Amino acid sequence: FRFAEVQRHGVGAERIWAIxxxxxxxxxxxxxxxPGGEVILRAAGGLIDPYWKIFTIHQxxxxxxxxxxxxIGVVDPRDLVDGHVPADxxxxxxxxxxxxxxxxxxxxxxxxxxxxxxxxLVTFITPNxxxxxxxxxxxxxxxxxxxxxxxxxxxxxxxxxTLEDLRKTFQSHKITATLQCSGNRRKHMTLGxxxxxxxxxxxxxxxxxxxxxxxLRDVLRDAGLDVEDLPEDTKHAQFVGEEAYGASIxxxxxxxxxxxxxxxxxxxxxxxxxxxxxxxxxxxxGHVAARSVKWVxxxxxxxxxxxxxxxxxxxxxxxxxxxxxxxxxxxxxxQEMPVQSAITSVKEFSxxxxxxxxxxRVYGLEEDSIxxxxxxxxxxxxxxxxxxVSADNxxxxxxAELTNSDAKGHKSWAWKQWTLVMPKRLAGRWFIVKxxxxxxxxxxDSYDPTYNFRGNLTTAWHx
Amino acid sequence: FRFAEVQRHGVGAERIWAIxxxxxxxxxxxxxxxPGGEVILRAAGGLIDPYWKIFTIHQxxxxxxxxxxxxIGVVDPRDLVDGHVPADxxxxxxxxxxxxxxxxxxxxxxxxxxxxxxxxLVTFITPNxxxxxxxxxxxxxxxxxxxxxxxxxxxxxxxxxTLEDLRKTFQSHKITATLQCSGNRRKHMTLGxxxxxxxxxxxxxxxxxxxxxxxLRDVLRDAGLDVEDLPEDTKHAQFVGEEAYGASIxxxxxxxxxxxxxxxxxxxxxxxxxxxxxxxxxxxxGHVAARSVKWVxxxxxxxxxxxxxxxxxxxxxxxxxxxxxxxxxxxxxxQEMPVQSAITSVKEFSxxxxxxxxxxRVYGLEEDSIxxxxxxxxxxxxxxxxxxVSADNxxxxxxAELTNSDAKGHKSWAWKQWTLVMPKRLAGRWFIVKxxxxxxxxxxDSYDPTYNFRGNLTTAWHx
Numbered sequence: 001f002r003f004a005e006v007q008r009h010g011v012g013a014e015r016i017w018a019i020x021x022x023x024x025x026x027x028x029x030x031x032x033x034x035p036g037g038e039v040i041l042r043a044a045g046g047l048i049d050p051y052w053k054i055f056t057i058h059q060x061x062x063x064x065x066x067x068x069x070x071x072i073g074v075v076d077p078r079d080l081v082d083g084h085v086p087a088d089x090x091x092x093x094x095x096x097x098x099x100x101x102x103x104x105x106x107x108x109x110x111x112x113x114x115x116x117x118x119x120x121l122v123t124f125i126t127p128n129x130x131x132x133x134x135x136x137x138x139x140x141x142x143x144x145x146x147x148x149x150x151x152x153x154x155x156x157x158x159x160x161x162t163l164e165d166l167r168k169t170f171q172s173h174k175i176t177a178t179l180q181c182s183g184n185r186r187k188h189m190t191l192g193x194x195x196x197x198x199x200x201x202x203x204x205x206x207x208x209x210x211x212x213x214x215x216l217r218d219v220l221r222d223a224g225l226d227v228e229d230l231p232e233d234t235k236h237a238q239f240v241g242e243e244a245y246g247a248s249i250x251x252x253x254x255x256x257x258x259x260x261x262x263x264x265x266x267x268x269x270x271x272x273x274x275x276x277x278x279x280x281x282x283x284x285x286g287h288v289a290a291r292s293v294k295w296v297x298x299x300x301x302x303x304x305x306x307x308x309x310x311x312x313x314x315x316x317x318x319x320x321x322x323x324x325x326x327x328x329x330x331x332x333x334x335q336e337m338p339v340q341s342a343i344t345s346v347k348e349f350s351x352x353x354x355x356x357x358x359x360x361r362v363y364g365l366e367e368d369s370i371x372x373x374x375x376x377x378x379x380x381x382x383x384x385x386x387x388x389v390s391a392d393n394x395x396x397x398x399x400a401e402l403t404n405s406d407a408k409g410h411k412s413w414a415w416k417q418w419t420l421v422m423p424k425r426l427a428g429r430w431f432i433v434k435x436x437x438x439x440x441x442x443x444x445d446s447y448d449p450t451y452n453f454r455g456n457l458t459t460a461w462h463x
Numbered sequence: 464f465r466f467a468e469v470q471r472h473g474v475g476a477e478r479i480w481a482i483x484x485x486x487x488x489x490x491x492x493x494x495x496x497x498p499g500g501e502v503i504l505r506a507a508g509g510l511i512d513p514y515w516k517i518f519t520i521h522q523x524x525x526x527x528x529x530x531x532x533x534x535i536g537v538v539d540p541r542d543l544v545d546g547h548v549p550a551d552x553x554x555x556x557x558x559x560x561x562x563x564x565x566x567x568x569x570x571x572x573x574x575x576x577x578x579x580x581x582x583x584l585v586t587f588i589t590p591n592x593x594x595x596x597x598x599x600x601x602x603x604x605x606x607x608x609x610x611x612x613x614x615x616x617x618x619x620x621x622x623x624x625t626l627e628d629l630r631k632t633f634q635s636h637k638i639t640a641t642l643q644c645s646g647n648r649r650k651h652m653t654l655g656x657x658x659x660x661x662x663x664x665x666x667x668x669x670x671x672x673x674x675x676x677x678x679l680r681d682v683l684r685d686a687g688l689d690v691e692d693l694p695e696d697t698k699h700a701q702f703v704g705e706e707a708y709g710a711s712i713x714x715x716x717x718x719x720x721x722x723x724x725x726x727x728x729x730x731x732x733x734x735x736x737x738x739x740x741x742x743x744x745x746x747x748x749g750h751v752a753a754r755s756v757k758w759v760x761x762x763x764x765x766x767x768x769x770x771x772x773x774x775x776x777x778x779x780x781x782x783x784x785x786x787x788x789x790x791x792x793x794x795x796x797x798q799e800m801p802v803q804s805a806i807t808s809v810k811e812f813s814x815x816x817x818x819x820x821x822x823x824r825v826y827g828l829e830e831d832s833i834x835x836x837x838x839x840x841x842x843x844x845x846x847x848x849x850x851x852v853s854a855d856n857x858x859x860x861x862x863a864e865l866t867n868s869d870a871k872g873h874k875s876w877a878w879k880q881w882t883l884v885m886p887k888r889l890a891g892r893w894f895i896v897k898x899x900x901x902x903x904x905x906x907x908d909s910y911d912p913t914y915n916f917r918g919n920l921t922t923a924w925h926x
Contacts, residue, residue: 258715317903319851321860332848336902379902380843385795388782394912397784434912439799439842440780440920445908449857449897457903 003079003089010045017072020048021084025070035307037298039244047090054111054137057309093138098274101129107199111135112275115204118344122373124405124417125176126207128268133275134181134205136310140242140295142278149263149280151223152300154233159223163279166263169222170214175260176407177285178377178415179292181205182315182334185342186455188462192447196455197324203342203462206377208414211283213264216299217255225301227255238300239282239293246308247291247315249284249335251301258381258410260285263296285413286380288334290315305333320451334456337379339443341387341418341435342462345373348424368424372400374462376418376435381411386436387418391427394445394461398422400433412438434461466542466552473508480535483511484547488533498770500761502707510553517574517600520772556601556706561737564592570662574598575738578667581807585836587868587880588639589670591731596738597644597668599773603705603758605741612726612743614686615763617696622686626742629726632685633677638723639870640748641840641878642755644668645778645797648805649918651925655910659918660787666805666925669840671877674746676727679762680718688764690718701763702745702756709771710754710778712747712798714764721844721873723748726759748876749843751797753778768796781915789916797919800842802906804850804881804898805925808836811887831887835863837925839881839898844874849899850881854890857908857924861885863896875901897924 001017001024009017009026016028025048027040034040036055043051048067052058079085094110104114112135120130145164152158161169183198184205190196199205216237221227225234230251237254240246253259262283265272272278277294284291290310305311316331350368370391376384387400400418407414418433434443444450447460464480464487472480472489479491488511490503497503499518506514511530515521542548557573567577575598583593608627615621624632646661647668653659662668679700684690688697693714700717703709716722725746728735735741740757747754753773768774779794813831833854839847850863863881870877881896897906907913910923 252721317899319849319860319862321851322862332901332903334903336845338902338904382799386782388784388912397782397912399782399785436780438795439801439904440795440797441801441902441904442907442913442922444905445912449851449860449908450905459905 001073002076003085006075007045011041013045016041016044018043018046018048019075019085020052020067022075022080023071024073024075025067026072027067027070030066030070036244036246037240042093047085047087049084050087050090055309057313096141097139100133100275103130104133105202105204107201111137112139113199115201116207118203121204121206121344121375122417124208124403124414125268126209128209128270128273128276131207131209131267131276132181132205134289135275135294136245137243139274142274144279147279147297149296150298151219152298153224154231154301154303157224161219163265166214166219166280167265170218172212173215173260173262174210174212175262175283175285175409175413176208176210177260177283177409177413178206178208179289180337180340180377182288182290182317182337182456183458184340185458185462188460189447189451189455189458192460193451197453198455203344206375206415209267210269210408211262211264212266212269213262213280213283216261216263216282217257217259219263220255220299220301225255230255233303234301236302236305238298238302238306239291239296240298240300241293242295242297245293245310246306247293247311248302248306249287249291253284253287253335260409260411260413285409286336286411288315288337288379291335314454315456317454317456318452320449322452324453326453337377338457338459339376339378339382339384339435339437339441340459341374341376341384341433341443343372343374343431343433345371346431347371369421370424370427372420372422372431374400374418374433375415376433377415378435378437378441381409381413382437382439382441383412384416384435385438387416388434388436389420390432391422391430393428393430394432430463432461432463464536465539466548469538470508474504476508479504479507481506481509481511482538482548483515483530485538485543486534487536487538488530489535490530490533493529493533499707499709500703505556505707510548510550512547513550513553518772520776559604560602563596563738566593567596568665568667570664574600575602576662578664579670581666584667584669584807584838585880587671587866587877588731589672591672591733591736591739594670594672594730594739595644595668597752598738598757599708600706602737605737607742610742610760612759613761614682615761616687617694617764617766620687624682626728629677629682629743630728633681635675636678636723636725637673637675638725638746638748638872638876639671639673640723640746640872640876641669641671642752643800643803643840645751645753645780645800645919646921647803648921648925651923652910652914652918652921655923656914660916661918666807669838669878672730673732673871674725674727675729675732676725676743676746679724679726679745680720680722682726683718683762683764688718693718696766697764699765699768701761701765701769702754702759703761703763704740704756705758705760708756708773709769710756710774711765711769712750712754716747716750716798723872723874723876748872749799749874751778751800751842754798777917778919780917780919783912783914785915787916800840801920801922802839802841802845802847802898802900802904803922804837804839804847804896804906806835806837806894806896808834809894810834832884833887833890835883835885835894837863837881837896838878839896840878841898841900841904844872844876845900845902845904846875847879847898848901850879851897851899852883853895854885854893856891856893857895893926895924895926
């Protein structure tokens with residue numbers, strides 16, 4: 001087939017074709033069975049290869065075998081360069097991604113993964129413009145109030161809501177919640193233990209915002225779910241984003257009155273920015289941010305977790321010995337986060353500097369000093385109750401001052417900012433921080449014992 | 464006053480007197496204000512001193528000052544030996560304590576604190592006879608079905624229930640829950656860091672039982688509490704035991720449908736043993752056992768925590784630097800427990816021994832081996848998802864096999880038993896265990912950074 005002919009079998013055509021390498025497939029019959037849903041149509045009338053580079057879950061024999069069933073012929077050699085159709089003939093799905101604030105530190109561009117610099121992490125609320133961006137795919141268009149969300153119950157019945165419906169039908173709520181990527185501080189595990197597989201985030205894959213939206217619980221009840229007496233088969237709430245990302249949370253969290261799960265359309269009092277899920281995203285406070293699905297358009301009650309690679313693979317954690325081919329099925333999906341903390345600012349000043357005067361007033365320090373700042377956070381709404389800082393490699397410890405803040409929500413969904421000022425003469429070469437949450441969970445001392453090849457949940461003491 | 468005259472001012476007298484040292488006090492007016500409630504009557508017509516040795520919270524100037532206000536005179540020297548009334552003239556409150564199984568390892572006799580030997584910790588259910596005993600005072604008499612519990616709401620209204628009422632009025636439920644003392648493994652912190660203040664428990668201040676009782680939620684609702692929409696001032700559920708022990712839990716836990724808090728009258732299918740709270744005790748699954756108040760006779764809705772020393776002092780934890788005079792007010796009461804694990808059995812087998820045959824069948828081992836067993840547990844119903852064992856001082860790790868068990872309850876309130884069999888040639892001098900719960904919380908590597916002078920929450924890796 002000539003490439004032009006394949007292109008005529010795109011979205012809207014009676015038969016949908018796609019190319020992998022130099023081979024042409026008629027995937028029409030497969031589309032309804034595709035586990036990833038209609039995102040498959042991105043490849044309609046074009047190339048599969050660039051998508052399978054992103055959706056790596058396809059890179060295995062089972063998947064190749066499925067595709068081969070739909071083989072119908074090969075591409076005309078006149079349209080091939082080095083044996084395959086050139087990638088520039090495919091529309092770039094990232095071409096409409098928004099511009100990003102130059103203060104963000106990029107780790108990858110397509111998809112965008114960009115980190116908040118430590119200097120912007122010292123306020124309780126992280127400004128939208130510098131909030132870390134962790135996208136798995138491209139940013140879909142913002143369709144505003146007409147954006148549609150379909151809620152599907154376990155028995156298959158569905159109810160559709162536009163964003164406008166959500167605003168009009170349900171009471172709005174505000175929740176202050178910290179979002180943190182499971183890969184936050186991965187760089188430290190790489191440096192402290194050994195090489196890890198994933199974006200090498202420093203301390204900035206975390207941020208805190210006030211989210212406004214409607215309660216998922218209210219929407220599910222309206223859609224027909226008995227939230228007080230859950231049906232036997234309804235065990236997980238699966239979310240799908242407009243760009244095809246998918247994840248799920250246990251149904252108990254989704255319907256918990258005190259769980260504060262929102263369908264959020266505002267971030268810090270402004271409409272959601274496109275990078276953060278415009279026009280509407282899920283906010284699952286206390287859970288790894290990967291479950292707070294952006295651009296959500298489907299919410300499905302299921303007896304199983306989302307089948308996406310982000311639920312079944314990427315966001316899991318393993319023993320230090322389990323290597324790079326672990327038993328994925330056996331490991332638990334990351335949901336609630338363990339306790340975490342980091343140092344975000346270290347400032348020295350002499351007692352003669354004007355900046356020191358207010359600190360002298362507060363702390364009574366009359367000598368050259370060091371002021372440390374940082375954050376501490378735990379999952380599941382478990383409040384941070386203590387932050388210990390050492391300036392002599394863990395031999396002695398000081399308790400940092402925790403900053404009070406006006407967080408909204410039934411539990412402690414937001415980090416604590418902390419400060420410690422100490423005389424410079426007490427400080428050695430390193431500072432160490434560790435935090436304790438209200439269940440007295442603490443952080444591991446060192447990186448090796450929590451090493452996992454994915455570099456997830458790096459919570460060893462930050463030095 | 465002669466001692467005989469003081470004795471006439473005991474329980475039932477118009478004026479209540481008591482002696483401290485050689486001084487006599489008329490405490491009649493103070494009784495209604497006593498923060499510890501009517502336990503004060505234990506000293507009526509007798510000596511205060513032995514009780515203040517038990518209730519150490521009294522050993523401070525504020526309390527002495529209160530008592531001095533009620534001074535009325537001194538004891539006649541004819542009744543004094545070495546300047547005070549001899550202790551044998553006081554009734555022994557412990558004289559009716561039950562007999563204990565000789566397999567328990569005692570730490571103290573009055574009150575009884577006795578630990579389950581490791582050899583009895585290798586079954587999922589811990590038998591009642593060898594379940595660890597952690598009493599703070601004496602064991603009160605078992606008054607059976609006529610035992611009365613008073614529920615008091617924040618507005619002061621009360622409703623009384625006999626145990627018989629509870630059985631007849633409310634549905635019974637069964638919950639499998641592990642109880643663990645905050646001092647479990649304290650001995651290891653003492654050995655691994657430095658001296659701690661408290662009973663030097665080894666691995667046996669923990670056990671698991673199936674508890675039968677009625678839901679506290681149901682009883683509170685019946686008593687008039689709006690459990691779905693809690694009154695503003697109702698923040699804690701305080702419990703008082705017949706012997707005067709007191710503790711509290713956050714009201715959200717008390718009324719949580721999935722929190723499974725019981726008023727329990729059976730333990731492993733038998734009536735509660737006297738040492739474990741007969742005829743009825745509170746079971747607060749997922750929380751430190753100190754909140755599962757035995758011999759409960761009062762349940763009080765309050766805007767503050769229990770004022771007992773066991774809530775405001777003993778069951779708290781501190782930074783490694785906070786010393787023996789910490790800021791008690793600032794520290795959080797221990798409620799949910801952090802993740803914990805221990806090794807309870809290490810057995811060597813030669814492949815020739817008959818006992819090894821079944822292991823060879825299961826694990827395919829054809830050489831001299833070592834079988835390790837132990838438990839792992841986390842608070843808040845967080846399930847144990849992985850147990851890592853090292854036989855070479857933490858350089859390499861193996862995942863233990865977690866034993867499935869038929870635990871009852873909305874969350875994972877019970878420990879996991881684990882097993883690991885490894886070739887003997889891989890084993891060094893030490894074995895280390897650490898566990899991970901479903902929020903991927905892990906245990907600290909070492910004792911020093913979690914040291915606290917009370918030796919609470921010793922969760923560093925067990926070696």
